[in-house]
């Protein structure tokens with residue numbers, strides 16, 4: 374769920390190198406006179422989505438977004454805690470912001486997101502330049518906290534809510550291509566995977582009002598968008614009950630409602646949990662052409678003992694059964710995964726089982742990491758982080774090598790096929806080429822034909838493939 378390059382490790386920087394600081398914002402007259410903010414996002418798609426909520430809240434309060442960090446009065450960094458590396462990246466950025474503050478002392482610096490939540494007021498001691506520390510459920514409080522900070526007092530709110538879903542806030546689309554957008558459908562996570570810091574930084578799981586989700590999708594469609602990705606840490610446990618008790622909506626019903634917004638609006642979602650993904654979801658995906666044939670189904674490890682230590686609550690056989698169900702009900706479906714190498718006590722044989730799972734499940738791609746112990750997690754408290762770094766890295770490189778090979782094979786099988794592709798924009802390498810995705814979420818690059826533009830669906834025949842991209846021509 375973190376980026377579209379299957380081979381990248383230490384992913385937290387990545388998307389962001391492409392996107393960070395790219396803020397597009399309609400200038401209202403009121404805002405022009407007011408103050409400017411600049412926001413950078415790291416980590417998962419949820420953080421990028423949250424930054425759009427932050428932009429909306431600050432916009433309402435008269436702040437205008439800017440892409441020029443030098444002209445901003447308020448610099449915000451939306452942070453990720455998932456691995457140590459992610460936090461290091463943020464601290465490095467803070468040092469850069471510090472230099473800017475040296476030349477413009479009035480500039481306020483705010484830390485948002487998971488690191489803010491994890492470190493709370495401690496952040497202010499550790500990083501003296503920080504003026505604001507705001508957790509993921511406290512963004513409505515930002516205008517007040519900024520005002521406090523302007524008066525010279527540090528502003529902190531890391532209160533985690535059981536209700537906040539920002540359902541009523543219309544996100545301001547940042548760095549948008551005008552074609553694809555994220556919609557956050559739930560917040561928090563109740564799963565307590567032993568390696569994961571998310572339940573501590575994002576709090577309890579709660580689902581957003583289904584009507585507000587459908588309305589946001591419809592609004593995006595009206596505004597020219599052609600693809601929405603529904604976001605949650607564990608989308609399959611989405612459950613929203615009407616406050617008057619008149620109806621309950623589960624995830625399968627939600628994707629159906631979003632699919633019905635318009636047949637030309639593609640629906641994607643992330644992340645699915647192997648213990649929760651139901652056949653009902655799979656049948657709904659099969660029923661609607663515009664629900665994409667792609668499931669991100671993190672396995673984490675291919676070995677049942679390690680999965681138990683990870684508290685994933687499924688074993689190897691359960692996972693394989695779910696993969697079989699996917700290929701049976703949606704034969705054209707692509708599956709991707711998250712994999713952790715070198716979790717506590719993992720043996721060589723257990724690592725081999727992860728490798729064999731990659732081959733067996735035929736992942737189109739995976740996000741691959743070595744285990745990074747996080748303070749406060751169950752694993753940190755219960756198990757020794759006993760796999761030496763060198764060994765973790767070796768296992769990870771074996772995983773990456775195999776996945777690259779499987780991705781290449783997966784992609785080569787597409788040569789000669791024709792796909793319906795949604796054009797997203799110029800390819801990275803050439804303005805003469807479009808890039809877009811097929812239903813399986815594969816990036817496809819092809820020559821621009823006359824009278825085509827981003828947001829169009831076109832048929833593309835595949836002629837060439839690498840492990841990361843397909844190439845073809847319009848037919």
Ligand code: 5AD
Pocket residue numbers: 455456568569570671673711712713742743744745746747
């Ligand atoms: N170390 C390494 N990888 C982790 N992930 C989550 N926590 C850790 C950790 N402590 C990975 C998992 C998860 C993805 C978002 O990040 O694979 O699915």
Ligand code: SF4
Pocket residue numbers: 562563564565566569570571572606607646
């Ligand atoms: Fe973390 Fe597990 Fe929740 Fe994903 S499902 S956010 S890995 S605790």
